[in-house]
Amino acid sequence: MHSEVKGLVLRTTDVKDSDRMLSVYSAERGLISVYSRGSKSLKSRNMSTTGQFCYSEMVLYERGDKLWVQESRLIENFYNLREDIEAFAVASYACEVLEDVGTAEGDGKLLQLTLNTLFALSSGKYRIPLIKAAFEVRMCALLGLMPDVVSCQECGEREGEAFLDILEGETLCRSCHEKRQREAIALTDTERRVVCILSEGARAAFAYCLFCPAEKLLAFNVEGEDAALFCRAAEAYILNHLERSYKSLDFYYEVRR
Numbered sequence: 001m002h003s004e005v006k007g008l009v010l011r012t013t014d015v016k017d018s019d020r021m022l023s024v025y026s027a028e029r030g031l032i033s034v035y036s037r038g039s040k041s042l043k044s045r046n047m048s049t050t051g052q053f054c055y056s057e058m059v060l061y062e063r064g065d066k067l068w069v070q071e072s073r074l075i076e077n078f079y080n081l082r083e084d085i086e087a088f089a090v091a092s093y094a095c096e097v098l099e100d101v102g103t104a105e106g107d108g109k110l111l112q113l114t115l116n117t118l119f120a121l122s123s124g125k126y127r128i129p130l131i132k133a134a135f136e137v138r139m140c141a142l143l144g145l146m147p148d149v150v151s152c153q154e155c156g157e158r159e160g161e162a163f164l165d166i167l168e169g170e171t172l173c174r175s176c177h178e179k180r181q182r183e184a185i186a187l188t189d190t191e192r193r194v195v196c197i198l199s200e201g202a203r204a205a206f207a208y209c210l211f212c213p214a215e216k217l218l219a220f221n222v223e224g225e226d227a228a229l230f231c232r233a234a235e236a237y238i239l240n241h242l243e244r245s246y247k248s249l250d251f252y253y254e255v256r257r
């Protein structure tokens, strides 16, 4: 039986006899493992269309309990990603996150977010840490892990800086945050809390990435300390909610040093 998908190759692994296993995400079939015959060989027709970051139309067939690529046609290869190691690292991270959260049920929005992120990274038009943070925030929103960053959980204050409780997904204004801290000390409440400060600018950027139209995700700007606080909160939020670390993220910090 044959089927067709438009899929993004998230990762490739060499297997025996010069075959490759591809981890592919498509809207049609979600996350699938697909085998590509002899694609390590320069002679292979599929080689330039089934590498990591290739977004390709693939005709698949089933043999035994495996899916194989019969034909593939490249839609986009994001080739420029190879020219900037930081962009490459963030692209790998986005793909690793999608592979982690992807299921057999395809979600076109997760795919689109990841493709848009790779486009932005390969375009060289945006600052890489902001692309990364926007991806992290939007990914959480799409997964239903949306924090309330708009108003203080206790008093409804919408202005000024906010304290984002990463695990609870709620924010407090400064006075409610300080009050809660005093209460926690009084009750010797030792519950683990991860709190990130969001300046007004950082909070606006965070809220923008949660609610803006998908195609305008990077149409915002945030500078200096605001940008640093936004990026720190975005990363802490996704890592704490997905409850794991990513090798490609470690690699990103290595290359930034």
Ligand SMILES: [Zn+2]
Residues within 6 Å of the ligand: 152, 153, 154, 155, 156, 157, 172, 173, 174, 175, 176, 177
């Ligand atoms: Zn408050």
